[in-house]
Amino acid sequence: MMSPVPAFTLPALTMNWQLFLDSSAALLIGAFLLDLAVGDPRWLPHPVILMGKLISYGERLLRSGHARRDFLAGTALALFLIALSAATAAVLVDIFLLLPFWLSFIATATLASTTLATRGLLDAIARIETPLSKGNLPEGRQRLSDIVGRDTSALNQDKVLRASLESLAESTCDGIVAPLFYLFLGGIPLAIAYKAINTLDSMIGYRTERYFYFGKFAARLDDLANYIPARLTALFIVVAALAARLNPARAFQTVRRDHANHLSPNAGYPEAALAGAFGIRLGGPSIYFGEEIYRPYMGDDLTPAGIEMLKEGRALCLVTAILSLATFALLSTTRG
Numbered sequence: 001m002m003s004p005v006p007a008f009t010l011p012a013l014t015m016n017w018q019l020f021l022d023s024s025a026a027l028l029i030g031a032f033l034l035d036l037a038v039g040d041p042r043w044l045p046h047p048v049i050l051m052g053k054l055i056s057y058g059e060r061l062l063r064s065g066h067a068r069r070d071f072l073a074g075t076a077l078a079l080f081l082i083a084l085s086a087a088t089a090a091v092l093v094d095i096f097l098l099l100p101f102w103l104s105f106i107a108t109a110t111l112a113s114t115t116l117a118t119r120g121l122l123d124a125i126a127r128i129e130t131p132l133s134k135g136n137l138p139e140g141r142q143r144l145s146d147i148v149g150r151d152t153s154a155l156n157q158d159k160v161l162r163a164s165l166e167s168l169a170e171s172t173c174d175g176i177v178a179p180l181f182y183l184f185l186g187g188i189p190l191a192i193a194y195k196a197i198n199t200l201d202s203m204i205g206y207r208t209e210r211y212f213y214f215g216k217f218a219a220r221l222d223d224l225a226n227y228i229p230a231r232l233t234a235l236f237i238v239v240a241a242l243a244a245r246l247n248p249a250r251a252f253q254t255v256r257r258d259h260a261n262h263l264s265p266n267a268g269y270p271e272a273a274l275a276g277a278f279g280i281r282l283g284g285p286s287i288y289f290g291e292e293i294y295r296p297y298m299g300d301d302l303t304p305a306g307i308e309m310l311k312e313g314r315a316l317c318l319v320t321a322i323l324s325l326a327t328f329a330l331l332s333t334t335r336g
Contacts (some may be wrong), residue, residue: 015037025332030326035112036218037119041115047089051199062077063214086192087189089111115179151286162281169275183328184332227265227266231269234271246278275299276299278312282297283297
């Protein structure tokens with residue numbers, strides 16, 4: 001006699017669907033593909049832009065120039081923004097659960113995709129590559145300034161190329177691997193909280209006189225949030241270097257040797273991996289807000305930096321992104 005098929009109850013279906021939308025392989029893949037396909041449409045309000053406006057307003061309201069007050073004010077601003085961002089994301093996910101099945105998935109995947117920047121990063125590097133390939137260095141400098149905080153006005157082509165590759169390596173962690181990691185670990189609210197931390201660091205987490213105290217808490221929190229993702233990114237870049245026909249062995253050796261040659265305890269990992277994969281040297285002095293900041297070099301100057309490296313770097317970034325997606329999606333299927 002055949003066993004009866006278990007009936008699905010509404011509570012069980014709701015619970016399973018909520019888990020499905022929270023941090024499943026389907027959500028990770030859907031969000032990644034959506035971001036890769038359309039990026040960040042201008043007509044769609046982006047959480048990072050809203051976060052940036054709140055940070056700018058908070059700075060105008062709270063930063064005083066007094067060390068202790070600025071540290072406390074910057075800490076309060078950071079905690080408020082992170083809590084507000086995560087809570088808003090959680091409420092939105094709960095609202096999306098009330099929609100029909102496919103609308104719910106599309107809405108949730110769209111929200112999750114805003115934590116990713118694969119398409120945006122690839123396009124940003126391409127926008128630097130295009131004018132440089134036509135001999136238009138000033139336009140290349142301008143496009144670089146869109147994605148870095150350093151002064152690009154006096155950079156020659158070699159330094160523009162190296163700065164672009166540095167940004168590509170670091171942003172592969174901040175904009176791809178880390179958000180996927182936090183989507184896998186804690187769903188959309190945790191990934192949105194990470195984006196708040198990362199946005200705070202990118203706006204006020206500098207070691208300049210203006211932000212040293214006001215952004216200190218945000219910078220240290222970003223260091224903590226990127227501790228695991230940065231190391232994973234370096235590992236993914238090493239593996240991706242093999243698929244991209246670069247030098248994975250040298251990438252691994254450079255990470256081991258030079259990962260500490262950075263002001264950040266994390267950014268040195270992906271940057272050293274990329275430097276080793278290409279056989280180039282990254283680092284050195286840079287100008288931020290009128291102040292020169294120096295860090296040791298990483299990598300060996302074995303290969304002249306060429307414009308073609310930007311195209312190869314984008315390919316390396318994409319393979320790294322796919323590797324990280326596959327890893328976290330596979331791990332998510334092992335959870336009960």
